[in-house]
Structures are given as structure tokens and as C-alpha cells.
Amino acid sequence: MSAEELTQLIEKATEKRQQKVEGAKQALIEEMETRAAQLGLSLEGLFGLRSGKPEPAPPRRRVRKDAGGTVPVKYRGPEEGQTWSGRGRMPKWLTELEAQGKHRQDYLARN
Incomplete structure (x- = not known):
């Protein structure tokens, strides 16, 4: 062929x-x-077919209204620029201050 x-x-x-x-x-x-x-x-x-109508989209997770925003500062250190929101890992400056016997409440930010 x-x-x-x-x-x-x-x-x-x-x-x-x-x-x-x-x-x-x-x-x-x-x-x-x-x-x-x-x-x-x-x-x-x-x-569960619908005659001629498209199927509805599956439900989505709702997005929090505060998602993606910045978290306000909760703690301020003795030096300029030392801040921490209280979330995540504790910053080194606060760890060192607590090791010296100081209390975290002494560094609460006054908003």
C-alpha cells in the first residue's frame, strides 16, 4: 500500500x-x-443534570476582610525600629531582654 x-x-x-x-x-x-x-x-x-443551564460554580472559601493587612505593633524595644506584632517568632531583641530578667509587659506599645 x-x-x-x-x-x-x-x-x-x-x-x-x-x-x-x-x-x-x-x-x-x-x-x-x-x-x-x-x-x-x-x-x-x-x-442531577439541568436542562440547558450551566452548573453552578463550587462554593469558594470566604476571604477574611482583614486578610493581607498589616498587624499593629504590640511591643516596642528600647532602640529605634525595634517592634514586634506579637505574632510569629519572638524577635532576638526581646529574647535577650527577657534573658536579662526584664518583663515583656514593660515593652507593650502605647497606641
Whole structure:
């Protein structure tokens, strides 16, 4: 067989396969409709399909209204620029001050 003949054969086989798949699909749909009707259901009711309407989007997680914002300073150190919000890892300056016997409450920011 030539390349041209093989190409035509492949195209015909692909077309025939598509016809077979469509026929099998239609037969399955008809069988399911019959079985659903025996139970008093429709395919739409059975599978939760909506006629012509798109399915609603799945629910999303709600975003907190304060998400992405900055957290106010809760502690201020003795030197300029030493601040901590009270979240996350304790800063080194506060760890060192507590090691010296000082109390964290002494460094609460006055807002």
C-alpha cells in the first residue's frame, strides 16, 4: 500500500470508529433512560443534570476582610525600629531582654 492509500484507510477507520462510538453512546443513553423510567426517574433527575443551564460554580472559601493587612505593633524595644506584632517568632531583641530578667509587659506599645 502506498502512503496515500494508508492515509485514506486511516481516515475511513477513524470515521468508522467515531460512528461506532456515537452509536454505542446513543444505545447506552437509551438503555439508561428506559431503566430510569422504570424507576420513575428522568436522566436529569438521576444525574442531577439541568436542562440547558450551566452548573453552578463550587462554593469558594470566604476571604477574611482583614486578610493581607498589616498587624499593629504590640511591643516596642528600647532602640529605634525595634517592634514586634506579637505574632510569629519572638524577635532576638526581646529574647535577650527577657534573658536579662526584664518583663515583656514593660515593652507593650502605647497606641
